[in-house]
Amino acid sequence: MTFIDPKLVPKFKLSSGAEVPVVGMGTFGNDRFTPEQVGAAVKGAALAGYRFFDCAAAYQNEPDIGEALASAMAEGGIPREELFISSKVWNDMHGRGDVLIACAKTLKDLRLDYLDGYMVHWPFPNYHPPGCARDYRNPNSHPFLLDEFMETWRQMERLVELGLVKHIGVSNMTEAKLRAMLPLCRIRPEFNEVELHPGFQQPELFDFCQREGILMIGFCPLGSPTRPARDKLPDDVNVMEMPEVVEIARAHGVHPALICIKWAVRRGHMPIPFSIYENEYVSNLRCVTEDPLTDAEFETLTRIDTGRRIIKAQNFLWPGAAGWENLWDLNGEIDCTGWKG
Ligand SMILES: NC(=O)c1ccc[n+]([C@@H]2O[C@H](COP(=O)([O-])OP(=O)(O)OC[C@H]3O[C@@H](n4cnc5c(N)ncnc54)[C@H](OP(=O)(O)O)[C@@H]3O)[C@@H](O)[C@H]2O)c1
Numbered sequence: 551m552t553f554i555d556p557k558l559v560p561k562f563k564l565s566s567g568a569e570v571p572v573v574g575m576g577t578f579g580n581d582r583f584t585p586e587q588v589g590a591a592v593k594g595a596a597l598a599g600y601r602f603f604d605c606a607a608a609y610q611n612e613p614d615i616g617e618a619l620a621s622a623m624a625e626g627g628i629p630r631e632e633l634f635i636s637s638k639v640w641n642d643m644h645g646r647g648d649v650l651i652a653c654a655k656t657l658k659d660l661r662l663d664y665l666d667g668y669m670v671h672w673p674f675p676n677y678h679p680p681g682c683a684r685d686y687r688n689p690n691s692h693p694f695l696l697d698e699f700m701e702t703w704r705q706m707e708r709l710v711e712l713g714l715v716k717h718i719g720v721s722n723m724t725e726a727k728l729r730a731m732l733p734l735c736r737i738r739p740e741f742n743e744v745e746l747h748p749g750f751q752q753p754e755l756f757d758f759c760q761r762e763g764i765l766m767i768g769f770c771p772l773g774s775p776t777r778p779a780r781d782k783l784p785d786d787v788n789v790m791e792m793p794e795v796v797e798i799a800r801a802h803g804v805h806p807a808l809i810c811i812k813w814a815v816r817r818g819h820m821p822i823p824f825s826i827y828e829n830e831y832v833s834n835l836r837c838v839t840e841d842p843l844t845d846a847e848f849e850t851l852t853r854i855d856t857g858r859r860i861i862k863a864q865n866f867l868w869p870g871a872a873g874w875e876n877l878w879d880l881n882g883e884i885d886c887t888g889w890k891g
Contacts (some may be wrong), residue, residue, distance in 0.1 A: 551594070551597055551598060551828070552598055552828075552832045552836070553597070553599055553624050553838050554597060554598060554600050554832070554835050554839060555580040555686060556598035556599050556600060556632065558839045559572065559573070559599065559601070559838060559839060560595075560838060560839075561569045561570045562765055562818070562820060563668065563738045564741070564765055565738065565740050565763035565764070565765075565793060566740060567719060567776060568716070568717060568740075570602055570634050570730065570820065571600075571601050571602050571634070571820075571885060572820055572838050573602070573604060573811060573814075573820060573821055573822070573823070573834065573835055573838050574601075574602030574604050574634070574636075574767070574817045574820055574821075574822040574824060575591075575592065575595045575602065575603050575604065575823070575824065575831060575834075576604050576769065576822040576823060576824030577592060577601045577603060577604060577605050577606075577609055577611065577824065578606070578617060578824060579609065579683055579826070580776070580777060580778060582776060582778075582779055583826055583837050585611035585613070585614040585615075586614055587593075587826050588609075588611045588614060588617065588826060589611065589615055589617055589618040590612030590616065590621070590826070591618070591825070591826040591827075591828075591831060592614075592615050592618040592619065592830055593618035593621055593622045593643070594794070594828055594831070595835075596619060596623075596626060596633070597622050597625065597626045598616070598627060598828070598829070598831065598832050598835065599835055600637070600710065600835055601632055601633055601634055602634045602820070602822075603615070603619070603631075603633070603634075603635050603636065604636055604743070604767070604768065604769075604822040605635065605636060605637040605638070605656075605660065606637055606638040606640070606655055606671055606881040607637065607639065607640045607652060607655065607798045608638070608640040608641075608671060608680065610654055610680060611832065612637065612659035612660050613659045614739035615659075615660060615745060616659050616660040616661035616662070617661070619633070619635065619660065619661065619662075620661050621648065631884070633666070634666040635660060635662060635665055635666050635667070636655075636665065636666060636667030636668065636669065636719075637656045637660065637665055637667070637668055637669075638669040638670070638671035638721060639652045639653065639669070639670055639671060639702075639706075640652065640671055640677075640745075641672050641674065641675050641676055641677045641725040641866075642675065642676075642677045642697070642729075643675075644670070644675040644699075644701075644702040644704055645675070646701060646705075647705075648705075648835070649702060649704060649705035649706060649708075649709065650708070651708065653664060653668060653709055653714055653715065654667070654714075655712065656668075663712065664705075664713060664715065664716060664741050664765035665715045665716070666713055666715075666717060667708060667715070667717050667718070667719060667740075667741065668715040668717075668718055668719070669707065669718070669719040669720055669721045669739075669741070669743055670699075670702055670703070670706065670719075670720050670721065670729060671721050671722070672721065672722050672866065673694050673699055673722060673723055673727050674691070674692065674693065674694050674695070674698075674699070674721065674866065675693035675698070675702075676690075676692065676865075676866040676867075676868070677690075677691075678865040678866065680863060681778075683687065683780060684780040684781075684864065684865070686774070686865050687865070687867060687869070688802065688865075689869060690867070691867060691868040691874070692868045692889060692891050693868055693871075693884070693885065693889050694884055694886075695725055696730050696731065696734075696766070696884075697788050699727075699731060700731065700734050701812075703731065703734075703735065704736075706718045706737075707735070707736050707737045710737055714889060717740045717741070718737060718739060718740065719739045719740050719742060719743065719764075719767075720739045720741075720742050721741050721742065721744065721767075722744055722863070723739075723741070723744070724755065724878055724879040724884075725738045725754060725755050725758045725882070726882055726884045726885075727879065727884060728758065728759075728762070728764075728881050729743070730884060732762065736758045738762075738763075738764075739764055740763075740764065740765060741765045741766070741767050741769035741820075742755075742759055742764050742765075742766055742767070743766075743768075743769055743822075744766065744767075744768070744769065745768070745769055745859050745860060745861050746766060746768030746769070746814065746819055746821075747768065747769075747770060747771050747773050747789045747810055747814075747821075748789055748792065748794075748809075748810055748813055748851045748854055748855070749773060749787035749789040749792060749793060749854065749855065749856050749858065749860075750787070750855065750856065750857065750858060750859050750860065751855040753854070753855065754817065756817075756818075760818070763818070764860075765820060766818075766819035766820070767819065767820045767822060768814050768819045768820065768821045768822065769822060769861075770860055770861060771810055771811060771814055771821030771822065771823050772789060772790055772806075772810050772811075772823055772867070773787065773788060773789025773790055773810070773860060774860055774861075775788065775789075775790060775823070781860070781861065781862075783862075785858070786858070786860055787856050787858055787860065789806075790805075790806040790807060790810065791806075791809060792854055794839070794850050794851060794853075794854050795809050795810065795854075797852065798847045798851065800842070801847075804833070804841075804842055805833070807823065807830070807833075807834065808833060808834065808837040809843070809847075809851070811823060811834055811837050811838065812838065812841075812842060812843050813848065813852075815838050816836075816842065816843055816848050816849075821855075843853075859878070860876035862877075863877050864877075868888070868889055869885070869888070869890075870889055870890055871887055871888045871889070871890025872888060
């Protein structure tokens with residue numbers, strides 16, 4: 551097994567001063583891989599030198615990941631403090647008292663005493679069952695409501711005060727929603743996990759988060775080529791097939807995946823690529839320790855943003871909404887189109 555010394559992996563600094571490796575591992579097996587397969591990959595990745603793992607209760611594999619981490623720590627002599635284990639509270643656990651229960655379950659499943667990171671997975675409690683169809687709609691769904699979200703956030707803050715979580719963050723937050731929540735925080739989010747890859751760069755949100763000291767974590771950093779058909783639309787961008795990505799990959803003699811990762815790290819956000827295959831996850835980590843992009847390559851990749859997101863999240867729409875665009879506050883204000891509540 552290849553070992554990449556975690557000391558050689560560059561770090562990003564969180565606003566609290568804590569450090570995280572510039573690349574982490576995603577753990578969403580989707581409907582392609584079993585929890586056991588994802589667990590085996592997490593163990594392999596930890597033994598190969600990964601130190602950041604992006605988990606979530608909604609991925610339905612935290613018990614397997616807990617077993618994998620325990621076994622990797624024992625076999626590899628990895629001290630707990632070297633790991634940064636992050637998870638997320640799912641949409642059906644935003645209610646009063648529920649966040650604590652959700653966190654306790656995740657801690658138990660992951661076999662941990664504390665989490666390094668914990669995020670609110672989506673900024674509303676709109677629930678959809680795992681693996682549901684593209685046109686599934688929950689009649690109880692509604693837009694982002696600041697007071698309701700802050701009740702959830704207060705519980706996140708409480709988890710830090712209780713010592714159960716070290717750093718809290720958000721996910722799928724727009725600038726409009728962040729602007730609304732930040733002045734009300736006792737403890738500010740230290741990261742915002744959103745879709746980011748060369749084909750969808752979200753430059754305004756990135757700049758805003760940088761100014762606010764919030765680290766961006768990029769999900770689907772390779773464009774999630776193997777996502778389920780229900781999440782694919784004909785005009786979606788195929789990031790690893792974009793000509794500029796392919797050409798730069800050829801110049802470096804590597805797979806286009808590694809160019810997407812190098813670009814993210816050079817830009818200053820943390821990619822969390824997923825793979826269960828050892829050759830892939832090892833190369834996804836190793837690539838940030840060698841052969842960086844040239845300035846010209848970085849500039850070229852920065853110019854290929856299409857502004858088109860892959861993960862539209864249409865399952866979270868509320869009754870009366872016009873389309874998935876309403877979830878993303880495209881006009882810079884919290885979008886409640888069609889909401890009669
Ligand atoms: N916060 C959120 O709402 C949210 C939403 C979505 C995802 N996420 C997180 O982000 C993570 C990553 O997103 P993702 O899994 O959808 O997409 P991704 O990382 O962009 O793409 C994953 C796919 O890329 C391929 N791949 C990985 N490394 C490769 C390499 N070195 N060479 C060639 N192909 C490679 C793999 O395909 P093969 O399996 O065919 O090799 C893998 O299935 C998730 O696992 C999850 O942790 C978070």
